Each structure stands twice: as C-alpha cells, then as structure tokens.
Amino acid sequence: MILDEEQQMLADLSERLFADKASVDTLRAIRGGSHGADYDTDLWQAMVESGLTGILVPEAHGGMDFGLVSAGLVARETGRRLALTPFLSTAVLGAIAIGRAGNAEQQKQWLGPIAEGALIVALAVDESGKHRPERIAARATAKGDAFVLGGEKTLVLDGPNADLFVVSALHDGKPALFAVDAADAGVTAEAVTSVDTRSMANVRFDNASAQRLDAEDDALDDVLNAGRAMLAMELVGLSRAVFERTLAYLSERKQFGMRIGAFQALQHRAAHLSVEIEISEAMAFQALAAFDAGVADASQQILAAKARAADTARLAAAEGVQMHGGMGMTDEFDIGFFMKRARLASELLGDANFCAERFARARGY
Amino acid sequence: MSDLEEFRAEVRAWLEDNCPEEMRQPLASDAEHVWGGRRWQFSSEAQRVWFERMVAKGWTAPAWPVEYGGGGMSAGEHDVFKAEMKRINARSPVSNFGFWMLGPALLKFGSEEQKREHLPEIARGEIRWCQGYSEPNAGSDLASLKTSAEIDGDHFVVNGRKIWTSYADRADKMFCLVRTDPDAKKQAGISFILLDMDTPGVSTRPIQLISGESPFCETFFDDVRVPRANLVGEMNQGWTIAKYLLTHERDNIGGEPPGLLKGRDLAQMALQAVGADDQGRLDDPMLRSDIARLEIDAMAFRALVEQTRAKAEAGEGVGARSAMLKYYGTELNKRRYNLMMDAMGGLGLEWESEQTGGGRYAREWLRSKGNSIEGGTSEIMLGIISSAVLELPKG
Numbered sequence: 001m002i003l004d005e006e007q008q009m010l011a012d013l014s015e016r017l018f019a020d021k022a023s024v025d026t027l028r029a030i031r032g033g034s035h036g037a038d039y040d041t042d043l044w045q046a047m048v049e050s051g052l053t054g055i056l057v058p059e060a061h062g063g064m065d066f067g068l069v070s071a072g073l074v075a076r077e078t079g080r081r082l083a084l085t086p087f088l089s090t091a092v093l094g095a096i097a098i099g100r101a102g103n104a105e106q107q108k109q110w111l112g113p114i115a116e117g118a119l120i121v122a123l124a125v126d127e128s129g130k131h132r133p134e135r136i137a138a139r140a141t142a143k144g145d146a147f148v149l150g151g152e153k154t155l156v157l158d159g160p161n162a163d164l165f166v167v168s169a170l171h172d173g174k175p176a177l178f179a180v181d182a183a184d185a186g187v188t189a190e191a192v193t194s195v196d197t198r199s200m201a202n203v204r205f206d207n208a209s210a211q212r213l214d215a216e217d218d219a220l221d222d223v224l225n226a227g228r229a230m231l232a233m234e235l236v237g238l239s240r241a242v243f244e245r246t247l248a249y250l251s252e253r254k255q256f257g258m259r260i261g262a263f264q265a266l267q268h269r270a271a272h273l274s275v276e277i278e279i280s281e282a283m284a285f286q287a288l289a290a291f292d293a294g295v296a297d298a299s300q301q302i303l304a305a306k307a308r309a310a311d312t313a314r315l316a317a318a319e320g321v322q323m324h325g326g327m328g329m330t331d332e333f334d335i336g337f338f339m340k341r342a343r344l345a346s347e348l349l350g351d352a353n354f355c356a357e358r359f360a361r362a363r364g365y
Numbered sequence: 366m367s368d369l370e371e372f373r374a375e376v377r378a379w380l381e382d383n384c385p386e387e388m389r390q391p392l393a394s395d396a397e398h399v400w401g402g403r404r405w406q407f408s409s410e411a412q413r414v415w416f417e418r419m420v421a422k423g424w425t426a427p428a429w430p431v432e433y434g435g436g437g438m439s440a441g442e443h444d445v446f447k448a449e450m451k452r453i454n455a456r457s458p459v460s461n462f463g464f465w466m467l468g469p470a471l472l473k474f475g476s477e478e479q480k481r482e483h484l485p486e487i488a489r490g491e492i493r494w495c496q497g498y499s500e501p502n503a504g505s506d507l508a509s510l511k512t513s514a515e516i517d518g519d520h521f522v523v524n525g526r527k528i529w530t531s532y533a534d535r536a537d538k539m540f541c542l543v544r545t546d547p548d549a550k551k552q553a554g555i556s557f558i559l560l561d562m563d564t565p566g567v568s569t570r571p572i573q574l575i576s577g578e579s580p581f582c583e584t585f586f587d588d589v590r591v592p593r594a595n596l597v598g599e600m601n602q603g604w605t606i607a608k609y610l611l612t613h614e615r616d617n618i619g620g621e622p623p624g625l626l627k628g629r630d631l632a633q634m635a636l637q638a639v640g641a642d643d644q645g646r647l648d649d650p651m652l653r654s655d656i657a658r659l660e661i662d663a664m665a666f667r668a669l670v671e672q673t674r675a676k677a678e679a680g681e682g683v684g685a686r687s688a689m690l691k692y693y694g695t696e697l698n699k700r701r702y703n704l705m706m707d708a709m710g711g712l713g714l715e716w717e718s719e720q721t722g723g724g725r726y727a728r729e730w731l732r733s734k735g736n737s738i739e740g741g742t743s744e745i746m747l748g749i750i751s752s753a754v755l756e757l758p759k760g
Contacts, residue, residue, distance in 0.1 A: 001671075001672065001675065002672065002675045002676055002679060002681075247755060247757070250757060250758075251756075251757065251758060258758070258760070259758040261757040261758045262757065262758040262759060262760040263760070264748075264760065267747065267748070267751035267755075267757050268744065268747040268748075268751070270751065270755055270757065271692075271746075271747040271748075271750035271751045271754075271755060272747060274689075274750060274754060274755060275689045275692060275693050275750065278669055278689060279662075279665045279666055279668070279669045279693065280665060282665065282668040282669040282671075282672040283664065283665035283668045283669075285668070285672070286668040286671070286672070300664075301664065303661075304660075304661040304664050304665060305665070307658075307661055308661055308662065308665050353654075356654065356657040356658055356661060357654075357657065359657050359660070359661060360632075360646070360647075360653055360654075360656070360657035360660075361646070363632060363657075363660065364632070364645070365632040365633075365635070365636055365641075365645075365646065365647045365653060365656070
C-alpha cells in the first residue's frame, strides 16, 4: 500500500513534531531522575495539543477517528526517536479497548478524556513473564450491578501512571475485559523500571471494584492485534533510526587508512539489513491497512508483521552496536538505547516466536 | 459503467468463450511452457487453440502498440487484463526472451524498421529468442566480455563464445552483447546486436546441470557475418541497453516461485508428507517453525513487491528496488525448496521414479540453487544496493 494524502500529511506532521520535541536527552534525563516524571511530559503535551492522543477516538468523543495506518505513522516516530510516552497504552490499547468493548456510557466517560490527554490507561493482561493472553488466573465476581476483581498482572506498560486499568479476568470461567479505577483501594501498582527506561508495573488487584467492558466477544483479540501492529511500526521506526546512524558511522569512521563503509564485509551486511527493513516496513503497512479494511486474514498479517519487525529491529540494533565497534558499547553513544528498546518492544504482546506460532496455527498447520 | 469496467466485461466474456479448460490450470511442469518459434511443436490441441486465438487478438503482447502486433492496451487496461487472466488461472499462451527482454529493449532503443521487423514476429510467437550475455570470463563482471564484432563492409564479423545462453539450442535468434571497440573503457566498447542462429559459424552445446537438465548452452561464433542493420541503438552504446534489460530480468526472477511450488502451499505439502499431531499441527515442531518463518517472510516479501508496483504506477521512482527484490526473492525461493526437501524426506531423494515424475523434487531443488546466481548473483545485488541505495564509500 502507499499513503493517501491525509495519511501523508499526518506522517509529515508526526515527523516534524517528534523531530522538534522528542530527544534522547529527555530519555537520559528521565533515566537520571531529573525530568520530574517517568515519561516525556512535554512531548505528551504536544501530542495532546496536536490531537494525536485522540487519533483512534471517534469524532463524537472529540477524536480524529483515523485508522491504524495513521496511528502507525505516530508509532513509527516513537520508535525512531526513542520517545517515552503513554501513546501505545492510552491512545491505542486504551482507546480501542473502550471503543470496541465499552458500552455507550463507558465510551462517553473515558474516550473524551483520552482524546484530551486527561486520562492515562494501562492494559493489564499478562500474568507471567511471557505473553500468554489466554492464561488467566484473575477472577471477577458479580457484586450488585458491578464486579469485584482479584488477581496479579505483570508487564503492565505505563502502569505506574495509569488512571484506569483495562484488565482481563475470568468471569464464570470465561475471559472478559474489565475497567478498574487506579485510585481504587484494592489496587496496588508496584513500579518497575524496564531496561529501556519505560515505565512498567506489576499490579495487584485485591477485591477491586470493576466495570465490565463486554460489547464484543473478540474485543481482546482486536485490542492485542492493534497493539502488536503498533509495536511493529515502532520497531520499524527504531530499525530505520539505528540503521541511519550506523550508515553515517560507516561513512565517516576510518581504519586501515580508509572509511570502513568501503569494506565489502560490512557493505553486504548493511545492504542485507536495508532489505530486511524495507520488507518489514511494507509488511507492517499492509497489515495495518488490512486491519482498517477488516480483511479476513488481517490478524495473520499483523502476527507476521510483528514477528518480522521484531527480528529486523534486533538485527538492526545488533549490527548497529557491532559496526560502531567499542563506541557501540558505551553509554555515551545512543546506539545501545535502540537495542534496549528493541528488546522490550519485541517482547511486549508476544515475541517473534509467539507470533510465528500463532501464525502457523491460524494457517492450519 | 466506466471505460475500464466496460473493458473488463469484454475481456472476461472473451476469455470465458476462448480459453480452453485445459489452459486454466497452473503448468504441471516447465515442459508445458509454450516457447513458440520456427520449430515449435504443440503438445496438445488446447495449447495450439489457445495460442492461435490469443495471437489473432494481439493479446500475447497486450501492452505493445497495435502497429507492432501488440494489443495496444493502456497501463490501466493491461492491469485489468492481467487480473482477468489470473482470475481464471489462464496460462500464458506463449512467452520467451523476445517478450520479456528484446521487446521492451526494441520499444525503447530500436529503430522504426527494427520494431516493424521484429516485434510482430515475436508477438505472433514465430521467433524464439535467446540472450547472449555471459561469457566464460565475463560472469558477474559482464562488462569485461570479449566476443568481438569487427566491421567488414555492411557486416559485422563475430568471433567468440557465450555461456549460460538459455535454450540457445532451441532458439531461432539471439540478441547479443559484443565488443566493438577493444580500446575503449570496458563498458564503452560494447554494442547490442541481433543475429539469426542459423547463420553459418554459429554452433551450440548444451550444458548439463546438477539437476540433470540442460536449460543452458554454450554458444560459439566462428566468423559469423551479421548485417550492420542489426545493430540496436548506437554503436558502442550497448551497455545502456544491457543495464536496462538486466533490471527487467531481475524483476522476472524475483517474482513468483517457478515450477513445482508455483501456486502450491508448502505447509500443505508438508502436512501430507509428515503428518499432523492430535491437535492438527505439523508433526515436526522444528520444521513447522521453519515453515512459519518462511511463510511470514514470503508474505512480507509480497507486500514489498506490491508496494513497489504501486509506487511505480503512481510515478514514484523505485530506483534500485529491483536489486532488492532480486536478492531477497531468490534467496527466499532457495529456502522454500530446502524446506520442501526437508518435508519430503525419501520422496525428495528419488532421482528417477514414476511417483516423483522423474525425481522432480530433487531436480527442482537443485535447479533453484541457480536463482541467486543467474541474472546477477546475490553478492552483486548486495553490491548494487550498497552503492546505489546506501551510497556507501567505494573501496
């Protein structure tokens, strides 16, 4: 697929906004504790002002009502600039979960605030170190008109800052999605700083009050697939950025009296990597467009896109570090940040093995 | 109804009426491919009927101008036509290097006389062309070719030797790169000429490959006299045409897998050969994983091919993309055949047996190894990407 005019405008807007507002310096400041928050609050504010937080929110609730292709253009920039914001957790996972599974009242209550940047949402699905969304021990029981929820969740992205959790739990033995207010007395979020400085949490729910989000049976699949699609774009953006830096280094670093980019051993590896990146990007865009169009095999395409983008990003980061030589191992150079980010984005919502296995299953073998 | 939709309805109706049922299935083997030419023998009545009807329509070369024997279709009509052919799985009625390579070259570089002489012959399937490029000492370094063409009156006198000429022993004519200026810088002394394989002094010798088949030949030239009117483009400007055509060739090679696996699902072949566990999963988890990774890469590769096509149609430059597609597409195809062999086990080991159609699994697997060599090796493609796309420093 190629971008239409509206998407191209959004791509340009996102690129300018992130070039302007996002920097690795902020990531370093957040890591050092001198930013004052564990995500980039200035960038997030700029995204709110540009309407990007409402990119998937329907117009009736104050959003832009664009599709995943458009949201993916933003996600690509977050990877490219190593931006730390709750975009994925709130503007994508939160907006889609509530938009697909919430009833009219719930949508009214939460979608507007998501678009306005007044609500941070975190998705609490996993209960073990590897993403296995169908393995759920958390339970919800009816209590009057509402529910109480108990269980423990891990790998909750943006959990420490969340105002609202979207939680998977069993009710009557069947999985369903619930919304839990982070301020509820039954919620304990223990912050965990990840290898790439993103804010994560282990969250414990102990008789927490919950509302059921239950409009569609397969809503969780849609939410997870949308998240995987965004992570694929983030990984593509990250791959491009680390590759650009590596190419620049190959063209300036001299050894044996010549620029190292002239060595065929490095040229062929760089050329191979460039092909991998082009292919992963084309796959990701095609998968996003398939999701937007409601194509039957869209979920297969998204699994393929996530698996491939993860492998590509990890290759790009590994080659980036290796080709920067000793400098690639230093904290002073930014290359290592891409490797760390690639690691986390690969793991979230299913690593390449997980995605490939599900892909095979969906294809009937 | 828009003009294109009207055109689609016409094409669909005509194909329904005229494409024989037997011609609506994928080729069972390369032997069913219709190459055309002076000595062509159809292997079935359906083949002949389909060929003759399409020739009469000018649809063997749908996008070439009508005055040169083509179908005169616009780009939009050509897309519709291809889609309609694909819809009923219609086979190509005839194709050879004349359609794929020489036609596009003549349309771009040929004189009016050359176009009128050669294009209709190609479109009617009367002449089977071959390509004389590589030489024993000019493979990846094609521009160092030495086959010489010296001017003698109204003729060139050609001497030398070509290698890897596809089906030279069955072709009627050859388009050929020859050295016309031995003193110039190597790319600057090459010309592009056309010659008849029946000319005295031309001889061919098939080369047997590891697959046991002989799709390629050596071709020898011993004082072969070629009319000077058969020079395409300017004297010593042949390299420009060659480069243009290499891009075409790469597009062909990087596309759909040929032969056995064309249109066939590797996973289904593996399920049949290996069996499934009680949950319906391929009963070999490592092979299953390899196939899943291959299918993912194949799906992603098709996405890039589609995107490249869409960009080209939108008028965006796609530059050295063809080198990327050639590199990845051929490497992917080799992986695919390796996995097919892993799945087939004993069947894949048979070399001459009825149940494998004469060892087709093994032979096609071996043949696929050449994909990343012919038309520019993978290493040459990576070199092109390094310099033309990445602009890395020269050594």
